[in-house]
Structure formats: structure tokens, C-alpha cells
Amino acid sequence: MGRRGRWQPLLWLGPSLTLIAAVVVYPAAALVSASLTRYSITGLSQGSVGIRNYGRLLEQAALPTVVANTALWVTAVVALTIVISLALAQLLNERFPGRRLVRWALIVPWAASLIMTAKLFAWIYDYYFGILNHVLISLHVIAAPRDWLGDDATVLCAMIALGVFVSLPFTTYVLLAGLQSIPGEVYEAARVDGASPWRRYWSVTLPLLRPALLVATVLNAIYVFNSFPIVWTLNDRNPGFGHDTMITYMYKIAFKSALRDVGLAAALGVVNVLVILLAVLVYLSTVSWREAEA
């Protein structure tokens, strides 16, 4: 399409590249640089300290708990989300009156602001006035009200339940797209071979759904790891770091707790970025995204 110089791509990609350089690459560099610096409590740089912030990070008493919480939070939310979404996608892949209504209902937790949904659940989980205790007592599931967000035994479960709830729409849509890409003849052939419905699902549908499952799992793992509003909101009554993930712990170190230690938070930030990069590498190696190109 006509002549073009070597500089021409830069002209067309320029605005995007500038934006990414200014607001993704620059802060990433600022993060690494901050992780190598000591800061006063008011945020003024007091010079380089090498990798000492990373050493201090490892000495933090809360770190093992926070890492364990993160692992449990990500694994539980992703696993439960995938299993439930498989069923939901299967349902939405059938034709029935009212299917549009279900699709629209599923959009609501996806489109709604996470912080607003998290506040809503804080109200539903409320010890005195929350509807959850009332419903569970009426159904004789529990005998007495429980302090879901104040009790160490239940707060993480309460967060995981909400994490699953808000992850279902995206996951279901991805798996549904995967199901719809499976040609009908494949099922026809399996039916002719006399395979039972369960057997058809297990040996025909699931293997063909593999790419969609991989995408859904890795992307969800990244989203859930990065998730902030749910943990932040449902855990806001509890002191200390007992129910924090690596993301909210980082945030508290930097901005909220008595520590106010930007260097230490930045060191954890770099670790978080590396964890995500690792997931991105997994994603790139499992997904043939290049094939989707024109």
C-alpha cells in the first residue's frame, strides 16, 4: 500500500506507545527504583539502600501468613469459579425460553463496580442486621448469628465466596464461547457411536474445551491475584495483616498502616509484578494468540 519509510509505523503506533511508556513502563521503572530506596514516613527519598528492602521484606512477621492467604485466595476462587462456570456455560449453551434473561442477569456482577458490590456484601454479611444470618437461621443451617467478617475462621471464606461470585460472568462467557466453537458434528459422531451423555461430555466436550479452559484459568488467576476492592472492603474491620493478600498487604505498607514504608512496599510490589509476569508467560505459552491475527 504505497511507499512508506521506516518511521511510518512509529507515527501510527506513536500515541499508543507514548501512553504505554508514560503510564505503564515509567511507573514500573519507578517501582523498581523505589524498591532500592529508603523513604521517610512522609515519602521523601533518603538515598539508595541497595536490596536491603527485599531483605527487610523477608523479615516481616506477617509475610508467611500473607503469602499463604494469597495462595489460598487465588486457588480457591479460580478452582470454584471454573467448576461452577462449566455448568453455567453448559446451561447457556442450550436453547430454552428465558435464556436472554439469564445472560442479562449474569452481566450485572460483571458490569457493577466491584467496590459497590463489595460494600453490598459487607452489608449482607453484617452480624446484626445482615440478611444472610437471618436467612441461614430461618433455614436452620446455623443456630445463632455469625460474625462472618470479624471471625478469623470465616472472613477468608466470605471473601472467597464473593470472589467467585464476581468472577463467574467473565469465566462463563469465555467457556461459552469455547463451547460454541465446537462443531455440532462432533457430538453427532459420538452419539452415533452410542456414547452416553456423561461420556460424551468427558471425552468429547472437555478435551475440545481445553484452550478456553486454559485462557479462563490463567486470566482469572491474574485478575484474582490483582483483586483489591473485595479483600480491602470485607477485611477493613480487622486490625493487622491476618487476612491480607500480597496486594492489600503492599497497599497497607505503603499508604495505610503505621509503617508507611514506600521502599518496603515497592519491594513487595516488584515481587507481585514478577508473579504476574510469570502468569503472563504461562498464558503466552499456552495460548496461540498470534493465530488470531489478520
Added chain:
Amino acid sequence: MKRAALSGAGLVLALVILSPYLVMVFTALKPESELRVAPPRLTPVHWQLANFVDVLADPDFQAWLRVSLVVALASTVIVVLAATPAAYYTARHRFRGRSAFLLLVLITQMFSPTALVVGLYRQFFELDLVNTYAALILTNAAFNLAFAVWILRAFFASIPREIEEAAAVDGCGQLRALVQVVLPLSLPAMVTVVIFSFIAAWNEYIVALTLMTDPSRKPLTLGITSYVTAYVQHWNHLFTASLIAIVPVVVLFALIERHLVGGLTAGSVK
């Protein structure tokens, strides 16, 4: 028979998903005196529609709404202006660095600003841009760019080149071919991009929480939390404000639902 069973299951599912939001609606319509009663009642005794009037007339709410609109609109404009030429060029040309560029875009999509928030704060602190709209707008734009690039690129690629080549014969430059020929055909993709980036910026929380400490510059996501604090407990107003923020966004989202998966997975699941 099977269809009836499926419909039944679908109805139950829809109800389960919507039930928390029904609690939101009913609480938003309760008077203050009905919020803290034990055992709790699902529905209001007195339906207080005036809560909506109160919230809409609240000067604080109006300020948050204005900030959210300004930030979401401005960042959407930037996303469209930056993503369109990049999407068009990568859809139409093979050149050195193309794969590298697309990889870079994909990586930015994986990195919500959350992990970088300490770096973002340091950056804007050093540039003296804390509490400015510019910082919030640019950050939102950068992280919503990828979705726009994927959606637009796939759409541009589906438009036959011949249409542009006919325009090129008329002496049209590439930019004019894009603006006069391709863009008018790309309205559905453009609508998807605009709605998605508007909603993403509208719902953004952590960057605003970090950068916007000035009460007059808080967006809705941040502002509404001040209805319920350690000192005041206006849950009804919190949910009234939430509904005003959520309902339009759900309707817009429903319009683009079919295109979401393609943009969020860079087209790797279709």
C-alpha cells in the same frame, strides 16, 4: 419437557445472581429508621423513593458524579484516539516490531494498575500530579488501551482492502482512507470500545483511592464509601448512589456483551 426444566434452572440461576442486588434495591428504598432492625426485613415497610431525590440533590454526590463523568469520558476519548491508528496500522501492514508492539499491548492488559500502584504513586508524586485529573485519566486510558486495540484490529481486518484501494485511487491518503472510508464502517466496533473503556474507568477504584485524596476530586467509587464510615451509617444512601452508578452501566454492558470475550482474551477464544 427438557426445555421447561432448562428454563426452570435458568430462572433459579438468574434469581441467585440477582438476589444480592435485590437486597441493594430494597435497602436503597428504606428509610433510615428501618436499616438497623433485628431481625432484618428484606423489603421496606415504607418505600422511600425520596432517597433518590436526597442523593441526587447532595452536593457531594454531584461532585463525585462530575469527577467520574469527566475522568471516564476523557480517558475514553484518549483510548479511541490512541488505539484507532495503532489498530488500523497493525491490521493492514506487516512491519518490523509489529509482534513486539502487540506483545507489549497484551502485557499491559494483564497488568491492571493494581500491582504497579506504588510505582504510579511515586511517579505522580515526583511529577507533582497527585490529585490531578490528568493522572487519573491517563492511567485509565493506558490500561484500557489493549481491549480497544484488539476489538478494532479484528474489525478493521474484516473490512475488505478493496474498499480502501478504491479510495486510494481517488488520491486519498492512508489517514483519509481510515477516517473517510474505514471508520464509518466500523461503528459497531467503535461503540464496543467506547462503552467498555467508559465503564472500566467509571468503575476504577485503586488508582483513584491512591491519587485522589482531595475530597472535591473523588470519583463515585471513592465518594460513596463516605456514606458509611465509623461515624455515619447511611447504608440506604450508599446503595441509592450505587444504583445510580450501576444501572446505566449494566444497560450499556448488555449492548456489547457479545464482543467482550474477544476483546478480553485478545481473540484467543472465539
